Amino acid sequence: MKTNIDPEGYKIIKRTGVAAMPILSNNSDQEFHAEGVGKVLNDSKKSTALIQKLTQQCLKYHFKEM
Numbered sequence: 001m002k003t004n005i006d007p008e009g010y011k012i013i014k015r016t017g018v019a020a021m022p023i024l025s026n027n028s029d030q031e032f033h034a035e036g037v038g039k040v041l042n043d044s045k046k047s048t049a050l051i052q053k054l055t056q057q058c059l060k061y062h063f064k065e066m
Contacts, residue, residue, distance in 0.1 A: 001053050005061065019064040022057065 013020045026036045040046045057063070 001050065001057075003057055010061070014062075021064045022054070022061075024054065 012018070026033050028036075040050050
């Protein structure tokens with residue numbers, strides 16, 4: 001998982017207190033990669049790990065949790 005946060009947008013979110021929800025995408029370098037989602041959804045260990053990482057990122061950046 002790669003986290004890509006717009007620094008200017010994040011500053012505004014922090015300053016204003018607006019609730020923000022992250023976007024999860026399997027887009028890499030401007031290309032859609034459908035195979036990545038299938039690998040995660042069909043493997044319970046991988047899907048659990050992804051959920052844990054997403055939760056950690058939401059808490060770290062104070063994003064609204066899913």
